[in-house]
Amino acid sequence: MLELPHWQRRLDATFGPPKSGCFRQSPDDFLVDEVLDFAPEGHGEHLWLRIEKRNLTTLEVVKLLSKHCGVTPRDVGYSGMKDRIAVTRQWLSVHLPGKEAPSGLTQALIEGGVRVLEQVRHPRKLKRGVHRYNRFQLRLSGEAVEASEFDHRWAALCQAGVPNYVGPQRFGPSGRNLQRAEALLARGWRKRDDRHGILLSTARSFLFNELLSARVVDEQWHQPVNGDTLMLEGTQSVFSVDQVDATLRARADALDLHPAGPLWGVGSVSQQAAGEYEAALLNRYPTLCDGLLRSGVKRGQRALRMCLSESSLNRDAQSVVLSFGLPRGSFATAVISELMTPPD
Secondary structure, eight states: OOOOOOOOOSTHHHHOSOOBOEEOSSGGGEEEEEEOSSOOOSOSSEEEEEEEEESOOHHHHHHHHHHHHTOOGGGEEESOOOOSSSEEEEEEEEEOTTOOOOTTHHHHHHHTTEEEEEEEEESSOOOTTOSOEEEEEEEEESHHHHSTTHHHHHHHHHHHOEEOOOOGGGGOGGGHHHHHHHHHHHHOOOGGGSTTOHHHHHHHHHHHHHHHHHHHHTTOSSSOOTTOEEEETTSOOEEEOSSOOHHHHHHHHTTSEEEEEEEOSBSOOOSSHHHHHHHHHHHHOHHHHHHHHHHTOBOEEEESEEOOEEEEEEEOSSEEEEEEEEETTOOHHHHHHHHOBOOO
8 A cells, every 4th residue: 555755855955854844723824816817708608706715625615606506516617726724715617607696695605614706707617727826825833934044945946946746635634545546546447436536636646746756866857858848937838858958958947947747647658768767657656557547547747846936935923924926736835845844
């Protein structure tokens, strides 16, 4: 049975392991704001709601909306899954062709722990992954933030980026989602056993983190190697390279592009240096790798590095407040793990 390892931090080689600290001691210590790169058009069959939630998952809000609007959960759209123990703002859509929002919807949502910030119509359903980025404001405390190297660790992350690990919330408490994914893939994945694809995502995320950790150890997480797929900063655009030259290395140093790692699935594998990391995964985790291929899920790509935008640090008597933006799909917990050793 697979257990979650401690994946390699990039700053340990320079500063040593970080000291202990605390975060998310209350929802107000962890603020997330989803940012779109377009505005809803103001007309159409779909009601778009910008909401603020606390102590709720995105899927729990989907269930609330479907219940109070008299639609199926399939008629409710969202762009990203947001943290439960947090104050998060995001957009959702509800398919209500030719209908007004139910009377009392806003109050019913308030009673369920959801506050409506905006309502507007749009012709199309909100699809997964269409937001531009997420903006975070996090309060951290404890021995780590009082340490002399804390500000230097933060500056290093702002300057050169962060390993783009998938956060521990993807794997469930004590890694139970990973163990469920392993068991499901061993007997053969079926959609009825994993309706939202969460266990497929868990397995792919685990393999990605394993590959990223190996490249952090080799100091190859931020620079391309022969046969890599590269992803442009600020986009999902990718291209492959056979041979890495000085121009590509300079663009990586300038944070203009990043090496990308596989989200395991059906697709071609490099036979060069980049492919050696994938071959190691196949040898070590055949149940996950073969099970994902048999499921038919298509191979994807995820940047090995993420960059912080609009970053700032402010101190008060006993804590620090960090503000920064991250690309969609990136996890603030990956930033925190470079700065402190959180409680289990």
